[in-house]
Amino acid sequence: MNVGCDQVSKSVARTHIDTHESISVIGEYVILTKTENKGAFLGFLSSMENPIMKGIFLIVLPIAVLLFILRIIIVNTDLDRYMIFGLCCIIGGGIGNLYDRILYSSVTDFMHIDLGGIFKTGIFNMADVSVMLGTGLLILSFIKRKEVSLS
Structure with a gap:
């Protein structure tokens, strides 16, 4: 679902x-x-000149990471719902941006938030939101696990 929302918004x-x-x-704002x-x-590696290395870092490596995350979800039976949903958000966001890289050789970014001196983002897209939400859920899952183990 998040891949579809990402692609429609782009x-x-x-x-x-x-x-x-x-x-x-x-x-x-x-x-x-x-x-x-x-x-x-945020444009990291955009100026890399070697197309083979750029392809490895921006296409091959992300595919390997997404497959590894998928394997974690399939193999581990003790994941809580925050971790499963977080990992799925990361996979969905990763697929959305990877799709753009493969099809268009770039990723379309279009949103920017600026709350004055309080909070400011770079330009991002819905796939980035999905990855950040997933990362936040993973952090929440680790905090909850830590609280349980300390009890």
Whole structure:
């Protein structure tokens, strides 16, 4: 489901937002700005010149990591619901961005949050939200496990 939401939102952004155009959604706090990210998170590796190494880091390695996470879900029977849902969110977000990299050679990012000096993001997409939500759920799961083991 999160792969579908990610791809639909990116399709809408590609169709209705010009590259680097800024559209205020909630004042200056939530802004739509479309960019094409040729690298990983926040443009990491976007300037890598060697196409073979770039392909390894941006396509092959993510596929291996996603398969490893899937294996963890299938093999481990003692995972709590936060961990399972978190890992699934990471897989879904990873697939969404990987799909873009394979099909378009870049990932469409289009959302930006700026809450003044309190909180500011780079430009991101729904797949990134899914990965961050999944990471948060994994942290929550580890904290809950730690609390149980301390009791």
